[in-house]
Amino acid sequence: MSLSLQSLEPERSVYFDGSRLTLEDVCALSRRECSAELSTSPEFLRRISRGAEFLDRLLAEDGVIYGVTTGYGDSCTVTIPPRLVPELPHHLYTYHGCGAGRFLTPEETRAVLATRLASLAQGVSGVGMALLRQLELLLRHDILPLIPAEGSVGASGDLTPLSYVAAVLCGEREVWYRGARRPAAEVLAQLGIKPLRLRPKEGLAIMNGTAVMTALACLAWERAEYLCQLATRITAFNVLASAGNAHHFDEALFAVKPHAGPQRVAARLRVDLTADRPSRNEKRLQDRYSLRCAPHVIGVLEDALPFFRTQIENELNSANDNPIIDPDGERVLHGGHFYGGHIAFAMDSLKNAVANVADLLDRQLALLVDSRFNHGLPPNLSGATGERAAINHGLKAVQISVSAWTAEALKQTLPASIFSRSTECHNQDKVSMGTIAARDCLRVLELSEQVVAAMLIATRQGVALRQRVDGELSLGPALSAMQADLGKRIPLVEEDRALDRELQGLLTAIRAREWRLYEA
Missing domain, CATH: 1.20.200.10 (Fumarase/aspartase (Central domain))
Structure with a gap:
């Protein structure tokens, strides 16, 4: 990828490695007073990869995993044919694209991205490093998903608002970038960022959590x-x-x-x-x-x-x-x-x-x-x-x-x-x-x-x-x-x-x- 930073990086970084963050860290990231940086330590990388590899083995062995080989929520009794499993995460964020109300402000949106990254960096969500890096890139380049504020009941987490984050990671819907509202695909292409193709469970991992309420x-x-x-x-x-x-x-x-x-x-x-x-x-x-x-x-x-x-x-x-x-x-x-x-x-x-x-x-x-x-x-x-x-x-x-x-x-x-x-x-x-x-x-x-x-x-x-x-x-x-x-x-x-x-x-x-x- 050829990436050009839109401005000089802040001097201080908040490191995402699964260790404890403070609310001041989130607030500083929301104001662009510091940058988000994923850990590159071998231990952290191994922990993230172990969860993704374990899911891959379960899938290969025809294991039944909620939201991976089954439908979501009340549809958990629906078995997904193996050839359709890769499509399921993309359907999750697609049908949740029904938010309304004002859009979250840039500060609120940065806080949401940071909060979701902090949760996934715990290493127990079964996601791959590519997803974490894509979230890091949104923060680093200030590519802000346009997230409608209304539509979450707070369990299963912030499903509808976080669907807008998932969609942008995959090059869909719209973002706020450099003072303008633009298609996500266009901005990612401009920066040389390849849209993500979600792995099994990654749709749930992004959306099924408390990132919006916690960020706010x-x-x-x-x-x-x-x-x-x-x-x-x-x-x-x-x-x-x-x-x-x-x-x-x-x-x-x-x-x-x-x-x-x-x-x-x-x-x-x-x-x-x-x-x-x-x-x-x-x-x-x-x-x-x-x-x-x-x-x-x-x-x-x-x-x-x-x-x-x-x-x-x-x-x-x-x-x-x-x-x-x-x-x-x-x-x-x-x-x-x-x-x-x-x-x-x-x-x-x-x-x-x-x-x-x-x-x-x-x-x-x-x-x-x-x-x-x-x-x-x-x-x-x-x-x-x-x-x-x-x-x-x-x-x-x-x-x-x-x-x-x-x-x-x-x-x-x-x-x-x-x-x-x-x-x-x-x-x-x-x-x-x-x-x-x-x-x-x-x-x-x-x-x-x-x-x-x-x-x-x-x-x-x-x-x-x-x-x-x-x-x-x-x-x-x-x-x-x-x-x-x-x-x-x-x-x-x-x-x-x-x-x-x-x-x-x-x-x-x-x-x-x-x-x-x-x-x-």
């Missing part, structure tokens, strides 16, 4: 972890803007309730607010819950993230197709590892915790814009003064939009996993809905990030107006640096203006993780 879960976890930190920083700003009481985050107070997450959030707030502590003798001893209880709300997400990481990474590092091929014991093991229950639970739970954080920030904004509750700030955080104050409305509409985004996020929190349906002639009679849960979670994150972007405008405005009302605030280094950065991005809102471009710019910054927040 990796991306969701990373976004949720950053949102958790941003919500903490925004809360610190809002305590200052509201002339709130920083002693609500006292170390001794949190020592008596030993949840680690709220303790970490409170500790971060103490560092952020150490330079400006209101007096203990203020008449208002207690702030409203959205400030006083912020560590308790954000802390639920903070505590849940490590658990979700474990579940996602265990799935990422699993062999999750069926049947499993044991090359050492020379056994074909029929089971249900394609069931995405752990991802479904993690995503259903994560979207709940994230939406609650969005709701917390929405409540903080409602206090900030209301002159009855913001302790001396102008109505709607308007920066207009004099007679022009009468015709300016500040962040009134921003608060309405934040309320809408929050409500929609909360509406999405109904667990997808409780809607299991019996499918495929009752063969798949209990399914995970893990991919729907993951897509829901990403939508909740998208809405919550919009809330965060709006809150960054509001907190920048609120702190500046507090300084105007009460005089210069003594901000700690982290808050001072971030307030200065926000000031450059968002001019003070004095005269009414459209804020949508600034919101979009902030969303881009949030998703690029441009602010360094708290140390681990």
